[in-house]
Amino acid sequence: MKHKLVRKTVRDFSEAELGPIAHEIDRDARFPWQVIEKMRVLNYFGLQIPRKYGGAEVDSISYAITIEELSKVCASIGLCVTVHNSVGAQPIKSFGTEKQKECFLPPMASGERIGAFCLTEANAGSDASGVETNAVEVEDGYIINGTKIFVTNGGICGYALIFATMTTGAGKPFTNVFIVEKEMAGFSVGEIEDLCGMRANPVSSLFLEDCKVPFDNCLGQPGSGIKIALTALDSGRIGIAAQALGIAQGAFEAAIKYSKERQQFKKPISSFQTIQNYLADMATEIDAGRLLLYRACALKDENKPFGTEAAMAKLYCSSVANRTTNLAMQIHGGYGYSKEYDVERYFRDAKVTEIYEGTSEVQRLVISRAVLSQHT
Ligand SMILES: Cc1cc2nc3c(=O)[nH]c(=O)nc-3n(C[C@H](O)[C@H](O)[C@H](O)COP(=O)(O)OP(=O)(O)OC[C@H]3O[C@@H](n4cnc5c(N)ncnc54)[C@H](O)[C@@H]3O)c2cc1C
Structure with missing residues (x-):
């Protein structure tokens, strides 16, 4: 019964709000901010985030039904919501400290900050261990340099989870994850990709040029990136x-x-x-x-x-x-x-x-x- 209600609610929303624009936003490769504002109020961006941090904390079947019904009408928006909730917010929920969760999850749940997951690079696709973006520890944080490609939500993200390689002394290189905030100096968004499909999602490259990130924005234990x-x-x-x-x-x-x-x-x-x-x-x-x-x-x-x-x-x-x-x-x-x-x-x-x-x-x-x- 609960799942039937979820399906009906999301279906009604998708047909009313996304149906009339799905063709046009695909043709013009336009991200529909007006509908996104309505989705923010309805907690679509907090689907998988705990209630404690402002999310809806729905069960996984309700989540899947929601993504299915959004994508049935407009797959680009289904993509935005699923990447934000799963690979965007989930790592912070599962691996973040309490301080990190309190800081980063509420703005994600409200959709004020849309999440992006940035693993892929020119030479690192299926092989995640090939990441060449690098992070160096300095006195008050890290300096990150590198380029990420094919980032879903790249053009509109508030937080980008950046996977970067680090080396300490003569030890083996390891991968860490950093929560990079869009205002941070040295972070910039590249051209929006001209794609075959998913055209209403602003998939883009992201550049990190001496991007300074505080210690508090490093997620998980050192070396836990993979x-x-x-x-x-x-x-x-x-x-x-x-x-x-x-x-x-x-x-x-x-x-x-x-x-x-x-x-x-x-x-x-x-x-x-x-x-x-x-x-x-x-x-x-x-x-x-x-x-x-x-x-x-x-x-x-x-x-x-x-x-x-x-x-x-x-x-x-x-x-x-x-x-x-x-x-x-x-x-x-x-x-x-x-x-x-x-x-x-x-x-x-x-x-x-x-x-x-x-x-x-x-x-x-x-x-x-x-x-x-x-x-x-
Ligand atoms: C629209 C779009 C959105 C994306 N969004 C994101 C995102 O948000 N974040 C992100 O990090 N990435 C994103 N990606 C990147 C995507 O995850 C990669 O394209 C994908 O992982 C494959 O990597 P690749 O393109 O480098 O292909 P490659 O890894 O170079 O693979 C090329 C071919 O070789 C095959 N292959 C590779 N290794 C093996 C193997 N061991 N055995 C058999 N076959 C193999 C592959 O299956 C493929 O057929 C996005 C891509 C697109 C197109």
């Missing part, structure tokens, strides 16, 4: 799976509607068995993806290990999103290839769900490692 990244990505993958599922569901519903309206050979195309088979496959795969996703959410809420299950959900839901949007475009025929129809946007938005927060190849590595270690 652990923080991997932990955050486990949760993040629940959000990306939910996003992919929302895109698939949106394309599926558009395909059903169109197949009933479009007449060929004096019949609706939905009366042709081939089209019916396509719709049956789409419905089955979406349901299977949803079950995988909700299983990962349930495990997370029970405080049980859920990383492998989240990787399975992300791997499967992202591939369902790609197959479903492809079939939805096919069902629309030539019209589906036109920007006039939403399926064209769904098709472009779906692809990146197989790339970010770990490519599908990386998900298979995560899953196969678990499978192999369970069957020795």
